[in-house]
């Protein structure tokens with residue numbers, strides 16, 4: 001294989017729950033190999049758990065957005081690639097800019113702070129389940145549960161006042177909808193920015209994250225608004241996809257679901273296993289070497305794009321020794337890379353854990369007979385979105 005005819009990032013899935021088979025083949029034979037990008041550039045694809053961790057922990061590999069290239073071509077333009085980071089968008093920055101912002105946020109996302117939010121999340125979940133129960137099945141679980149849970153939780157986290165939530169949710173729904181034009185999505189983004197800028201100035205609810213950041217005084221109003229939009233963007237679709245896809249997975253693995261119902265103490269590990277097994281950041285994370293670096297016998301040149309495939313790393317038998325392609329809520333899950341690794345490891349991971357640990361048992365408690373309302377093959381999968389999931393999940397009970 002010459003670099004010019006390197007294959008692209010594989011995207012065809014053998015089942016809704018398994019990543020493309022090529023990834024396993026690459027991982028076994030050439031865990032770092034050439035990959036062709038949609039813009040014609042030839043970069044690199046990393047598929048093993050060990051190499052993924054070492055690259056994501058190495059500061060010679062930059063996360064700056066001006067160097068990033070989309071690994072697969074997707075409908076619509078992606079505004080975040082190839083341009084400098086927006087104010088507050090730490091995911092697209094390197095140290096020391098990244099450190100300055102991340103330090104202001106870390107304390108707001110500790111496991112302890114997230115536990116304090118538990119009553120709010122339980123209230124949100126129970127209210128949504130009440131509404132769902134009043135509906136006549138079949139209902140779309142994405143629309144009635146998986147989308148509103150993270151959206152209302154982010155309102156709670158940011159401190160969006162109750163009176164403003166409908167408007168906030170309307171704009172975020174437009175931003176993430178597939179049915180709107182690029183212009184409509186960008187208008188919704190502008191409205192969200194304006195709203196959060198205002199909230200950053202006035203502080204919003206005093207116990208909210210934006211108010212705390214405003215009081216702290218280290219970040220300016222533009223950065224605080226940017227952090228708000230980043231949290232919304234990073235946290236909304238990923239969590240809603242994880243909730244819907246996790247429900248689909250459990251319904252498709254009845255023996256695992258029965259075990260979870262019998263042994264609620266398994267929920268924490270079951271959530272980790274769902275995160276590992278499904279790895280919704282299915283196109284991986286992009287990095288770029290700032291200098292020439294040798295990795296596993298290959299010379300990676302400064303400026304060449306690298307895609308670190310998180311789904312491939314999360315099925316690596318070298319790390320997950322027992323049948324990594326099997327969904328098993330009792331397996332050892334530590335070290336999974338669903339949240340990335342290194343300085344950019346997901347800031348919202350404790351929030352996600354809390355949401356999933358609360359939402360999934362509550363859903364199956366309320367609807368013990370929950371079932372798919374259509375054959376599994378008819379569930380529309382969002383294979384071309386940067387976050388993998390289902391577009392709709394019709395369920396009955």
Ligand code: HEM
Nearest residue numbers: 090091231234235238239242285339340344346347348352
């Ligand atoms: C299941 C849900 C989620 C998954 C699978 C997920 C996954 C990830 C991954 C893989 C990264 C690393 C990106 C990289 O290295 O380039 C990341 C970063 C990040 N995530 Fe999440 N995420 C989830 C939910 C959330 C939520 C709920 C929030 C906040 C409310 C959030 C906020 C962030 C932020 C701010 C970053 C950037 C951190 C940094 O650059 O230091 N994420 N996430």
